[in-house]
Structure formats: C-alpha cells, structure tokens
Amino acid sequence: MRRLFYPGELAEEIEITGGDAHHLTRVMRARIGDEVVIAAADGRIARMQVREVVHDVVRLCLAEELPKEGEGAAEVFLVQALLKGEKMELVVQKAVELGAAAVCPIETENVVVRYDAKKAAAKTARWQKIADEAAKQCGRNALMRVEDIAPLPSLLQDTELFNASGTAILFCYEAEEKQSMRMVLRTLQARRIVLIVGAEGGFSPAEAERIRAMGGQPVSLGRRILRAETAAITALAVTQYELGNLDL
Template sequence: MRRLFYKGKLADTIEITGADAHHLMHVMRARPGQQILVVDDENQVGRMEMTAFREDAVTLALKEHLDADTESPIELVLAQCLLKSDKMDWVVQKAVELGAVGVIPVRSRNCVVRYDAKKAAARCVRWQKIADEAAKQCGRTALLQVSPVVGLSDFLAAEHKAGDALIFFYENENEQTLKRCLGSVTAKRIVLLVGPEGGFSLDEAQEVEQAGGRSVTLGPRILRAETAALAAVTAVQYDLGDLS
C-alpha cells in the first residue's frame, strides 16, 4: 500500500496537496474508495481512504490508526564526503533504507566533484527527493533530512554538535576497530564521517581528531567510499540499532 508523508497531524479528514496530490490523481489515477497509508509529523501512521478529488487536492478519511513505528532507537547521521557520478544518490537512498535520520554532504580536499553554490543547492534538492521517495518505499515513519553541502572545517565547527559521538573511517587506522569503538559509545546521536574516493589527507584526519572524532578501521581491505558508507551504517545499526 502506498505511503505518503503529511505535514501536519492526522485527523478524521485531511487534504493532500502539491506533488503528492498530483501523483495520486495523474500518475496513480486514484479513485474514491482506494486506500493509502499516511504518516504525519508526529510519526503516527493511519490507513486512510480517498473520498474526494479537486483540481489540486485529494481528501482523505481516516479508517484506523496503525502501530507501525519503524524508526531505529539510535539517532544515526551519515556525513558523507561528496562522491562523483550518481554514487551520492545511491548512498542517500541506502542510508534511508538502513534507518539513518540525516545525511550531511561534506566537501573535503580529495573530493573529485566540485560544485558552485547554485549546483550544490540543486544537488541537495535532488538528494532530498531521493530520500523522501526511499522513505515511502521502505516504510519509514520519519523522513531523513539532507543538509546543505558544507566544508569539512565548517562541519566540524557547526554540524558536529557537542555530545555527539563522531566516528570517522580512515584507511591509515590499523588498530581501533568500529566494534571496539562502539563499545564505549554512550551518546544518543552518532555521526559517521566517511571520506571521498581519495580518502582523507593526513591534515584532515588530524583536524577531525582534534575536533573529538575517533578514527576506526573497517578491516584489512580498502573499500570504495560508497561501500564504506553502507558497511558503516549497517554495522552500527547491527551493534546498537534495530538490525540485531
């Protein structure tokens, strides 16, 4: 059953407008009596029936509330350094499916792609659309938030908040494993920092460590950046989240 996210609180009757209404009417060609799942801003899920259609809105009637919370017990954020081609699209989609609550695109020294402000903003709009669609498809009860592109230094100064557990994956780390690091994590919010195709420079690794980041290894093999992101999120969800 199709899932929609509603900006508001579920009620006996609500209206869906904008792109979702257009999709229901003109892509799905929905008719009165058909039902969908609706998730509101408070993560409540309702089974709702389409009862009326206007040019720019669909009216829904609540049939029943559902106990269907699918969110992880940990607040997991992926800070991913920019990747080339469509790899960033893939990473965002999989982060949603694996239960992350946010993706922060980070600009670091060895990033192959270089966006100006206009292109960066357009990319973030695209990534948010990918995230929203993935949330509908995989049954999330909350949307993942894609943040604006930020430089590494600014990320460490502003995006990485006091009290977070900041873990970064560094190919020159040979001793500290992710499992051992997670054994000492008590923070509610965990931020995973994954480098670009070229990895982190020595200066950048030192800068992250000085900001409180803990470097870990993902094993003896060198992983592609997109593989490292997927492996990192999966491992953390298995150890501390809802995949265990």
C-alpha cells in the same frame, strides 16, 4: 500500500496536494475508497481512505490509526564527502533505507567534484527528492534530511550536531590500524552517532587530526580497500546492526 508523508498533524480529514496528489490521481489512479498510509509530521501514522478527488487535491478520511514504530534506539547521522557521478545518489538512497537521520554532504581536500552555489543547491534538491522517494518506498516513519553542502571545517563547527549530549563521533580512516568499527561501537553508550566517511581519496592527515580534535574516533572497516560508496553503506549497516536498530 502506498505511504505518503503529510507535513501537518494527523486529523480525521486531511488534504493531499502538490506532487503527492498528482501521483495519487494520475499515476496510481486513486478512486474513492482506496487506502494509503499517512505518516504525519507529529509522528502519528494512520491508514486513510480516499474520500474525494478534485483535480490535484485528494481528501482523505481516517480509517485507522496505526501503532507508532520506532526508527531506532539511537540516531545515526552520516557525514559524507562528495562523491563523483551517481555514487552520491546511491549513498543517499541507501542511507534512507538503513535508517539514517540525516546526510550531511561535505567538501574535503580529496573530493573530485566541486560545485558552485547554484549547482550545489540543485544537487541538494535532487538528493532530497531521492531521499523522499526512498522513504516512501521503504516504509519509514519520517523523511530523512539532506543538509546543504558544507566544507569539512565549517561543518565541524556545528555545535548542534557535534556537541549535543550523548553524541559519539566516528570516522572511517584508512590509516587506522588498531580500532575496528565493531570494536568501538560495542563500547559506546550514545544517543547519537555521527559517522564521517571520506571521498575516493580518503582524508588527509590534517583533516584526520581536525576530526580527532573534535572528539572523533578513527575506525577501520577491515583490511580490504573499499570504494567510497561501499564504505559509507557498510559503515551505516554495521552501525545500525550493532545499535540493534535492525531488530524486528
């Protein structure tokens, strides 16, 4: 059943407009009595029926409120260095499917791609659109945020992200030879995990020291050399598994 995200609070009757209404009326050919699942901004989820279709406005009425499903025991944020080509789009999409709370794109010393302000805004908007569509497809309860692109030093000053109570910071570092990600995760009692993954060239020693100074723990994903996009997806999957966020 099609899942849509509603920006307001769940009510007995709501109106769907904009792109979602267009998709319902023009692509899905919604008719009176058809049902969709609505995930509202207040966290409530419901099965709703199409009551009326007028141009690009779809009016829905409540059929049944559904039990709220937890997204996971702990929030996981992915801080991802910019990747070239379509790799960033892949990482964003898979981050949604794996239950990340947000993706924070960053510029590091070894990123291959650089964007001016206009291009950066366009890229962020595209990644958010990809994230929203992936959330509808995989049945999430809430949309995943894609933050604006920021240089690594600037992002590390974000006290709301890094200094929140119960936050653990892990960064995938190819020079780490002692701590595996699994080993570190099994020692944590955190309410929020911030994963930092580098670009194709990884992190410079200076960047690694800067992250350590913020309390970040370097972790290894094993002896094999992983592509940057593989590292991001693997890190998220391993983290969610160890946190129990992939349980039924």
